[in-house]
Amino acid sequence: MEAKEALHSMILDQCQKIVFSNGNADTRFRRITITQGQNAYQAEKLTLKQAFHETIAAKDLLSVCMTYLDMGFRQVNGFSSNSEHALKISKKKQVFYRKKAHLDKPLPLIAKNNRKKHYLIEEGTIVPALVDMGIFSAEGKVIHAMYDKFRQINKFIEIIDDVIRKLDLPSYQIIDFGCGKSYLTFLVYYYLVEVKKCKVEMVGLDLKADVIEKCNESAKRYGYDHLHFEVGDIAKYQRKGTIDLVISLHACDTATDHALYHAICWNAKAILSVPCCQHELNAQLQSEQLAIFQRYGIIQERSAALMTDMIRANLLQACGYKTQVLEFVDLTHTPKNLLIRAVKSNLSKAHRDKVMQEAEALMKCFHLSPTLYRLLKDE
Numbered sequence: 001m002e003a004k005e006a007l008h009s010m011i012l013d014q015c016q017k018i019v020f021s022n023g024n025a026d027t028r029f030r031r032i033t034i035t036q037g038q039n040a041y042q043a044e045k046l047t048l049k050q051a052f053h054e055t056i057a058a059k060d061l062l063s064v065c066m067t068y069l070d071m072g073f074r075q076v077n078g079f080s081s082n083s084e085h086a087l088k089i090s091k092k093k094q095v096f097y098r099k100k101a102h103l104d105k106p107l108p109l110i111a112k113n114n115r116k117k118h119y120l121i122e123e124g125t126i127v128p129a130l131v132d133m134g135i136f137s138a139e140g141k142v143i144h145a146m147y148d149k150f151r152q153i154n155k156f157i158e159i160i161d162d163v164i165r166k167l168d169l170p171s172y173q174i175i176d177f178g179c180g181k182s183y184l185t186f187l188v189y190y191y192l193v194e195v196k197k198c199k200v201e202m203v204g205l206d207l208k209a210d211v212i213e214k215c216n217e218s219a220k221r222y223g224y225d226h227l228h229f230e231v232g233d234i235a236k237y238q239r240k241g242t243i244d245l246v247i248s249l250h251a252c253d254t255a256t257d258h259a260l261y262h263a264i265c266w267n268a269k270a271i272l273s274v275p276c277c278q279h280e281l282n283a284q285l286q287s288e289q290l291a292i293f294q295r296y297g298i299i300q301e302r303s304a305a306l307m308t309d310m311i312r313a314n315l316l317q318a319c320g321y322k323t324q325v326l327e328f329v330d331l332t333h334t335p336k337n338l339l340i341r342a343v344k345s346n347l348s349k350a351h352r353d354k355v356m357q358e359a360e361a362l363m364k365c366f367h368l369s370p371t372l373y374r375l376l377k378d379e
Helices: 003-012 058-070 107-117 128-132 144-167 183-195 209-222 254-265 280-284 297-318 349-366 371-378
Strands: 017-023 031-036 041-046 051-056 073-079 083-089 095-101 171-177 199-206 227-231 245-252 270-276 321-329 336-344
Touching: 003 058, 003 073, 003 083, 003 095, 017 058, 031 058, 041 058, 051 058, 058 073, 128 183, 128 209, 144 183, 144 270, 144 321, 144 336, 171 183, 171 254, 183 199, 183 209, 183 227, 183 245, 199 209, 209 227, 245 254, 254 270, 254 297, 254 371, 270 297, 280 297, 297 321, 297 336, 297 349, 297 371
Parallel strands: 171 199, 171 245, 199 227, 245 270
Antiparallel strands: 017 031, 017 073, 031 041, 041 051, 073 083, 083 095, 270 336, 321 336
């Protein structure tokens, strides 16, 4: 079978997800994922540091897939509601293709399992953002290939729900720093307003004007009257008044520090932060006694990232926040990240002094000067 026939077979089988991977040395993108939406397909193209997005009309899907294949990808996997497709191309251009049915459990059992687990956002509910994301069908059913993302969304909503129950406020002022395309922003707003019946005023902030424009259009289309989006730099953002919850998901490098600093200065009641791209301390890290941390580049990079979040967590505790560091599976790229959850509490001065001393001891040992620490000291 030719590669084009294999791709055509995936499209005829109405694959909700098609993944291009295993590129050659010249392939610009390391992975391309096409997801079926309500009216079109969405392609996400990943380099090592960036993600690019493209909307594909259904009539153009085959030709676009062939274009992606010509880029140098040697493996394509397709997932429909009842089967899986695998296309592989050898270095000698030989084409290997197979299609297999899902084993044992048919799709209806997935819906049954969802109900047993009592997800906070239930299948069968029409949630416009989930439909636009291609996770729900127009009827509110979970697309089979997107079930993992459905679970990830509910896991994050569980974290939000736990924080809201602890705060138990009559209304909420919320800021989402670095909101991007705002998938989770829309779902948080939906859950709090439509499910929990809370009064919410929510702002999403991002640097990309075109993305913010689309987010505001979507909010208007969904009827989310108290959710709006602004173009702005986290470090320079100014706002007066009470802030109850600060969310910061994947604010790059020191942008996370500025988001945490704003939250502390506003005396925010709760903070949810998923840091990424922790480069700052990697460039600073050095130690005379523990030079082994610098011997292997990848270990130094990961150690510096962990130290960054350890220090951030301790600094939050020193500022009076009961802080936990949890594992978080990202919605978009599915790596495992760390989530910092901090809730304003009456921590004793002795405890606050102790955690500050721990952070400063680590900084001294490795000659570190993180942004959040400097901001707090300059306050």
